[in-house]
Amino acid sequence: MSKSAMLEVKNNDPIGTLRDFFRDLLEKKIVEALLIPKKLPSGDGYCQTLIRDPEMLVDVNPFAPTLAVQSARIISHLTITEPGSQIGAVLKSCEIRAVVELVKFLQVKLDRLILIGVDCLGTYEPSDYAKMNQQEGEGISITGKLLKGAQQGKIEPQDGYDLRLACQICEYPNPQNADVIIGLFGHNPQKEIYLQLQDGLADELAQEGILASSEGGSTSRDSVIERLTEERLKRRDEVFDAFRSRVKGLQDLMDALSTCMRCHNCMVACPICYCKECVFRTPTFEHKADQILRWADRKGGVRMPTDTLLFHLIRLSHMATSCIGCGLCDSACPNDLPVATLFRAVGQRVQGMFDYSPGRSVDEEPPVATFREDELQAESGKT
């Protein structure tokens, strides 16, 4: 169960108001460290920063409209061994879904973690954001422009720029499974911010005199989320349909992936690909020359480096069931291959086989980690 509260915005400055809230959390030791996006000194972007000293909260922005790194990877690093401190993490919805998946793969421990989810305005490619910053110069708030559309759920990107495709087709603009939700939709962020708090934490905040909360939610927020989700689902299905009609056969897939140079960036960026040592980077795939020559002999010739198709299909077989759709593989690809769309479109179908929705709940077992005795009878030739 959860409680809710309304945070009154001071000086028409929602980010400043939240900064004060985070300061309270740190000073009253609700969290002993806070992971939050902080503006780079160049202004060209944001980086997740683990803050101990409340003075460091200057220039933090929970709504930072870029996502350079999937924070779930950072959270894994911070919690896989007992951190010794209560850590708060300000995350976007896709990052929390990745955290939920990594909990199930035993890569994240929630014990000393407070998940603070924000209503997401979407993110720009980090390179686009840097360009915008350099063109627009000081004083023009890129986040501010997106915030203007938050109340109605009509988010308008900067002229001449698009949000990342993954964000355009994201059906989860609002976070789930967070201990604290910072709500923007359905409320005027110049005036108020909606907070939803998990019960225990709500009581703790009330005791410390930080915030009083009550039962009930926000119907205006719910209706904006409902409409926004519907629009995103529609857009998502259009993108999936376009991809499926483009990739109908093996040759189409090869064409779609033809400029892949197997740099592994998609894998490195992926929060679900958590293996410390990927098989594609082991001696198993350091083929001997005579072996490669034999393959070349058999096919007449062979693309070098080898195993491009194998890499993508095997990666799919490892992560498609848990792909949470953050699209960081797209951002990481130097050749702009449609990897995120491939992984999400295929993922949708394999997740559907097991009625599994990645990021939905820590209590559901990931399909690749379990089985049922009475399932998939046709698989072994039974009719």
Next chain:
Amino acid sequence: MEEFKPRIIAFLCHWCTYTGADLAGTTRQQYPPNIRIIHMMCSGAVDTIYILKALIDGADGVLIGGCHPGDCHYQTGNYKARRRIAILKEILNQVGFSDDRIWLRWISASEGKLFADTVTRMVEELQKMGPNPMKKLWLA
């Protein structure tokens, strides 16, 4: 034109299907010689990489043989194999590669005849399908 002779790579579990294949031999069951057997300890040890690598390198079919459900020597290896292979096949279907070149079959140590019949049928089916299109895919 030369008759198409499908080539099958088979991953057989030590405790059931491999022994079943052995029984097929000792009881003089006849089956086509199109199969190359790789001896595994369990169908659950068959990594999807093995299956795909075989197909991409030109095998016309891949047969994975394991113990019947409930009979796995390691309790649950075959259930895990079944799910893993089901996921792989769905992925292949999604990218336009027909999944009927991959056969998962439960054949016990006493079912030598079933092994011979399975191989015979698989060869027939693959003959109908023709050569694996990945065979000449140099870009893969």
